[in-house]
Amino acid sequence: MAQSVNDRRRINGPEESFPPVFDDEDDDEFKLKTQRKRGPGDIRPIFLQPGLISQANGSAYIETEKTKIACAVYGPRQSKTTTYSEKGRLNVEVKFAPFSCTRRRAPMRDAEDRSIGVSIHQAIVSSIRLELFPKSTIDVFITIIENDGIEGCIASGSLAASTALADAGIEMLGLVASCSAAIVGDGIQLDPTEAEARASSGTVILACMPALDSITSIWQSGQMSADLSLKCMEQCYERCNDIHSIVAQSLLEHRKTD
Amino acid sequence: MASDILLPGQPASLSRGPVPKLGGGLYLKDGQVRASLVGVAHYEGSTLAISRVRSHPPAENSVVLGTVTRLSPLQAMVSISVVDGVPLPAGEEFNGVIRTQDVRATEKDKVKISDCFRGGDVVKGVVISLGDARSYYITTARNDLGVIFATSEAGASMDPVSWQEMRCPKTGRIEKRKCAKPETL
Numbered sequence: 001m002a003q004s005v006n007d008r009r010r011i012n013g014p015e016e017s018f019p020p021v022f023d024d025e026d027d028d029e030f031k032l033k034t035q036r037k038r039g040p041g042d043i044r045p046i047f048l049q050p051g052l053i054s055q056a057n058g059s060a061y062i063e064t065e066k067t068k069i070a071c072a073v074y075g076p077r078q079s080k081t082t083t084y085s086e087k088g089r090l091n092v093e094v095k096f097a098p099f100s101c102t103r104r105r106a107p108m109r110d111a112e113d114r115s116i117g118v119s120i121h122q123a124i125v126s127s128i129r130l131e132l133f134p135k136s137t138i139d140v141f142i143t144i145i146e147n148d149g150i151e152g153c154i155a156s157g158s159l160a161a162s163t164a165l166a167d168a169g170i171e172m173l174g175l176v177a178s179c180s181a182a183i184v185g186d187g188i189q190l191d192p193t194e195a196e197a198r199a200s201s202g203t204v205i206l207a208c209m210p211a212l213d214s215i216t217s218i219w220q221s222g223q224m225s226a227d228l229s230l231k232c233m234e235q236c237y238e239r240c241n242d243i244h245s246i247v248a249q250s251l252l253e254h255r256k257t258d
Numbered sequence: 259m260a261s262d263i264l265l266p267g268q269p270a271s272l273s274r275g276p277v278p279k280l281g282g283g284l285y286l287k288d289g290q291v292r293a294s295l296v297g298v299a300h301y302e303g304s305t306l307a308i309s310r311v312r313s314h315p316p317a318e319n320s321v322v323l324g325t326v327t328r329l330s331p332l333q334a335m336v337s338i339s340v341v342d343g344v345p346l347p348a349g350e351e352f353n354g355v356i357r358t359q360d361v362r363a364t365e366k367d368k369v370k371i372s373d374c375f376r377g378g379d380v381v382k383g384v385v386i387s388l389g390d391a392r393s394y395y396i397t398t399a400r401n402d403l404g405v406i407f408a409t410s411e412a413g414a415s416m417d418p419v420s421w422q423e424m425r426c427p428k429t430g431r432i433e434k435r436k437c438a439k440p441e442t443l
Binding site for chain 2 (some may be wrong): 074076077079083127129155166168169171173174210212
């Protein structure tokens with residue numbers, strides 16, 4: 001907390017600030033369990049638009065109800081490190097905007113940013129043909145403008161990153177689609193929002209390349225039985241095929257208008 | 259045709275039986291040719307490829323244009339800004355090096371770097387190898403490679419007189435450079 005006092009680049013507010021307290025905190029959970037507006041197997045509608053950041057080599061903006069993420073890709077550019085590497089490097093940096101969460105986040109990068117960066121890195125790194133870019137680095141910068149659950153961020157971030165890489169003309173083995181699921185009671189709900197994920201007992205995030213029928217990464221957190229987690233993965237995988245067609249469609253439309 | 263645009267991972271529809279030679283933008287996996295870029299696959303001679311419009315890092319035998327940044331007795335350091343005719347985005351230049359033995363094809367041991375290049379010269383070269391971690395190795399040992407644009411000490415842009423000399427139009431003075439043969443000659 002002492003760091004925010006020393007942040008001379010910004011006008012510092014009070015060291016500690018709290019959101020206003022509303023009366024009905026008990027109703028939230030009740031509302032949740034009865035009021036998921038979509039079915040358990042439905043994901044939130046995705047809006048995906050590549051090519052919005054003209055300065056970057058490739059970019060994508062993804063919006064699913066309350067999750068808004070912008071992704072910019074720079075590269076391949078010369079690696080600043082002194083070690084020679086035969087394969088290219090992928091560098092994923094995630095940043096939360098201070099206004100992205102319900103409680104204001106300090107503009108510093110902390111452990112949560114880095115762990116999301118690691119998850120997205122794992123999801124997309126096996127889809128890029130890094131052996132074609134020796135001594136080069138591909139930088140992926142992800143800015144989370146509005147955050148509605150970490151699982152949604154990781155899934156949408158991986159989609160945006162893959163679309164931005166295709167937009168940048170970087171050679172890939174396939175497009176990556178990603179979906180998350182949460183275990184609520186005994187049921188599986190796909191694409192949980194933050195409130196749903198908090199009320200759940202465990203979550204699974206799956207990233208795959210439907211064109212090649214292969215999975216790139218699976219993150220599971222929380223408590224669930226082995227076959228429940230397998231069922232989650234199967235449902236996520238099926239949904240990823242639909243998501244993949246959304247990504248394909250947005251890239252084709254963007255290419256036609258170019 | 260717009261419907262022929264391939265996406266990464268999408269199999270390319272091939273008419274003939276044997277797999278053709280693959281150029282950039284396509285790869286072969288499990289006997290199936292798939293695209294790795296967004297674009298239309300077309301035949302360039304006998305090679306099937308997807309053309310890339312974006313800039314890419316230098317590879318072996320890439321023709322590069324660069325600006326000389328530093329000179330040392332053994333090599334000239336170059337900042338590569340154009341690769342194979344496609345300019346790199348500003349600020350994303352690659353580093354290259356022209357060693358004395360790669361400046362010209364004859365009398366390689368008698369090369370004086372200051373008689374071949376000066377700081378600020380625009381040089382056309384060909385990449386011979388990936389080099390080390392920091393720079394690519396470039397050669398100018400061909401008639402059409404070398405300095406294509408240089409400013410004289412008086413500040414005017416010079417014209418090449420021979421492969422070893424350039425002349426300043428303002429003062430008429432001759433300065434030594436390893437010049438590239440102009441394409442119109």
